[in-house]
Amino acid sequence: MKLLSILKNIILEAKQAGDLYHFTPVSYLKDILLTQYLYPNDENQISTSRRPNMSTRDFQDMKTNSIARIMLDGDKISNKYKVRPFAFGANENNPEDLGEEQIVVNGQKFPFIPYLKRIDIFLNKKTKVNDKIVELLEKANIPYKIYPNIPISNTPYTQPKKDKPEDINISNIPKREIYSALELYFPGMKTKKIPYYNTYNGDNENDRLVSMNVGISPEYPNHYLGLTWLSHSKYLKDHWYNKNGKKINNLKIVPIPMYKDPKWLKKWEKNVQKPYTNLSYDSYLLIPKKEVDVE
Numbered sequence: 001m002k003l004l005s006i007l008k009n010i011i012l013e014a015k016q017a018g019d020l021y022h023f024t025p026v027s028y029l030k031d032i033l034l035t036q037y038l039y040p041n042d043e044n045q046i047s048t049s050r051r052p053n054m055s056t057r058d059f060q061d062m063k064t065n066s067i068a069r070i071m072l073d074g075d076k077i078s079n080k081y082k083v084r085p086f087a088f089g090a091n092e093n094n095p096e097d098l099g100e101e102q103i104v105v106n107g108q109k110f111p112f113i114p115y116l117k118r119i120d121i122f123l124n125k126k127t128k129v130n131d132k133i134v135e136l137l138e139k140a141n142i143p144y145k146i147y148p149n150i151p152i153s154n155t156p157y158t159q160p161k162k163d164k165p166e167d168i169n170i171s172n173i174p175k176r177e178i179y180s181a182l183e184l185y186f187p188g189m190k191t192k193k194i195p196y197y198n199t200y201n202g203d204n205e206n207d208r209l210v211s212m213n214v215g216i217s218p219e220y221p222n223h224y225l226g227l228t229w230l231s232h233s234k235y236l237k238d239h240w241y242n243k244n245g246k247k248i249n250n251l252k253i254v255p256i257p258m259y260k261d262p263k264w265l266k267k268w269e270k271n272v273q274k275p276y277t278n279l280s281y282d283s284y285l286l287i288p289k290k291e292v293d294v295e
Contacts, residue, residue: 017074017083019117020048020101026066026121026129033136034176037109038070043086044107044181044213048072049100066127069120070112077103077115107213109180113170118143125149139172179267185227185256185281186215187264194224194292195243214287224292226285228253242292252286 022038032038041047052069077083082104103110119142121129129146137144182191193211214224230253240248258264259282 017078020072020074021052022048022070026068029068030133036113038112046103046110066123071117072115107181121146123148140170189215189217223286227281228285230283248291250288253283
C-alpha cells in the first residue's frame with residue numbers, strides 16, 4: 001500500500017505544471033521551427049513562464065525586439081522532464097516573480113514539438129513577420145495569431161484558432177540539424193559532470209554545491225575544460241572550491257580555439273543562439289583534475 005501511495009503522489013505531482021510559455025525574439029522563430037528544438041539558456045535549462053501576459057523588459061521591449069510566445073503543455077512535459085520553479089536574480093531589492101519554470105534538460109536540446117499548443121507573434125512598428133515563418137506555421141498546421149504593435153501585457157490571452165492543436169503535423173517541414181551546447185563547445189570530446197562550490201555572491205551563506213559539464217581533451221590531460229568569459233577570469237578564479245570546501249588553485253583560462261575554425265562557426269550558424277554574442281562563452285576554464293577529483 002505504501003508503494004502505491006508513493007507512485008500515486010509521483011503521478012499526481014507530474015501533472016500539475018499547467019500551460020507553460022517560452023518567449024523568444026521573432027527573428028529566432030524560423031530556426032526554431034526548422035530545427036524543431038528549443039535551446040538551453042545560461043543555466044543549461046529551458047526557461048518558461050506560467051504567465052502568458054508576463055511583463056518584463058527582457059521580453060516586452062517592443063522597440064528592440066518583436067516577440068514570439070510559444071505555448072507548451074506543461075502537464076505533458078512533466079511526464080518526461082522535471083519542471084522546477086526558478087527566480088533569476090531575485091532578492092529583497094528585486095522581488096519580481098516572473099512565474100518562471102525551468103524545464104530541466106541539463107544542457108541538452110529540447111524537442112518541443114510534441115508539447116506545442118500554439119504560437120503568438122507580437123510585432124513592433126518597425127518589424128514585419130517573415131513570410132517564411134507564416135508558411136512554416138501554415139504547413140505544420142500550428143495554431144498561431146499575429147498581433148501588430150501590441151505589447152504582450154496588454155493583450156488578452158486568446159484560444160487557438162484551430163480546435164485541435166494535436167493535429168500539428170511538423171513532418172511537412174524539412175528538419176534542420178541542431179547541436180547541443182556540449183556538442184558545439186566540446187566537439188569530439190568526452191564530457192562529464194563535476195561538483196564544486198561557488199561563492200559568487202561574496203559570502204559564505206550563499207555558497208552552494210553545484211555541478212557543471214566539462215570537456216575532457218587529450219590536449220589538456222591534467223585538466224577538465226569548463227566554459228567561461230575572458231573578461232570574468234580574475235573574478236572566477238577567486239570563487240572556486242572543490243566539494244570538500246578547499247579552494248581550487250592553479251586555474252587557467254585559454255581562448256576557445258574553434259573560433260578560428262570556419263567549419264565550427266558554420267555549425268553555429270544552424271543554431272538559434274550564436275556563440276559570439278555577449279551572453280556566450282569565449283574561453284575554456286582549465287580546472288586541475290587532481291584538485292576536484294577528491295573523496
